[in-house]
Structures are given as C-alpha cells and as structure tokens.
Amino acid sequence: MDGATAERFTLLWIAAQPTLAAFVHSLVPEFQQAEEVLQRVAVALVRKFDQYDSTRPFAAWAIGVAKYEVLYFRRERASDRHLFNDELVDQVALSYQCFVEDVDPFREALGRCMEQIEGKARRALELRYSKGLNMSAVGREMELTPGAARMLLCRVRQVLRTCIEQRLGEARRAAK
Numbered sequence: 001m002d003g004a005t006a007e008r009f010t011l012l013w014i015a016a017q018p019t020l021a022a023f024v025h026s027l028v029p030e031f032q033q034a035e036e037v038l039q040r041v042a043v044a045l046v047r048k049f050d051q052y053d054s055t056r057p058f059a060a061w062a063i064g065v066a067k068y069e070v071l072y073f074r075r076e077r078a079s080d081r082h083l084f085n086d087e088l089v090d091q092v093a094l095s096y097q098c099f100v101e102d103v104d105p106f107r108e109a110l111g112r113c114m115e116q117i118e119g120k121a122r123r124a125l126e127l128r129y130s131k132g133l134n135m136s137a138v139g140r141e142m143e144l145t146p147g148a149a150r151m152l153l154c155r156v157r158q159v160l161r162t163c164i165e166q167r168l169g170e171a172r173r174a175a176k
Contacts, residue, residue: 001049009049013042016059020066027070027092037073041066067093105171106164113163121156128153 001009021038028034044065052061067090117125120142127138139149 001046005049009046012058013045013062016062019059020062023063023066023092024070028073033073037066037069040069040073044069063093105168109164109167109171110160112167113160116163117156117160121152121159124149124152125156 020041021034024038024041025031025034028037041062045062048065052058070093114125124138124142127133127141128135133141135146135150135153138144138153139146142149142152144152
C-alpha cells in the first residue's frame, strides 16, 4: 500500500471505527474478545482495501468484512452457549450497514453546513457540543444570559436543520 492509499485508508478507518466497534461489541460479549475481533477486522480491511468500491460508504463495506470476522470468531468458540446464532449476526450486520448508509449523507451535509457557520454562532456550537458545556456555562463563556445562549443555539440549530434538509433534498434529486 503506497503512502497516499495508506493515508486514505487511515482517514476512512478513523471515521468508521466507532461504528465498527459498536457493531463488534454488540455481537461479542467479552470486551477483550471484542477488541481482538476489532483488530482482526482492521487487519482484514487493510488486506482487502484494494477491493473497496469508493462509490459506497466505507463503513458499510467494513461492516460486511467485520461480519465475517465475527462469524469466524464465533466458529472458533463454538462451544460457548452465550453467542448469538449466525442468522442474528447477519441481521445485526444488515441493520448497521443500512444505518451507516443513511447516516453518511447526513454527516456529509452537516459538515458542509457547519462550514457556513461563523462567529458567535460557531463559538456557541463548539462550547455546547465539542466541550459539552451546559447553557449556563455557554452563556458565561460568551458573556450572555443562559436564555440568550439558548436562543442563539436554537437559531443556529434551525439554520443547520434547514441547510441539511436542502442538501439532502438536492442529493436525492441528483440521484434520481
């Protein structure tokens, strides 16, 4: 794998890893075992990255690979009665793949819309969602009353909601 390909893989892996971890942990009960399977998934993804179709969401493809790693792990430990059957693993994998395919366009639209937010509005969003501050703390940081901070965030969220809906609508129309 050349440097540019490795960098592309790394960026895709970083974005998809939380979803893959949730998927694996939902099917492998022991934390250490789930982490072992997740490492196997990472290795398998690196080995198969040349087979990835970049027109599809990476996370959805990666979940397909992860499903087989989970099934392989389960077969290795077939005597454990606490494991789910293969049909349930398939259903969970399909659910995660559908979820990822629905969320990816939303995330992309959110990212594009966030690029348009500046100034106080941007600062309020960062304080609330990146730093996790409550409304009182956001107000203090921005020298606003909690009510004014709440109103500012309400307006910004409405702007984001409208922008996201427009972008998703445009994407749907373009796909037809």
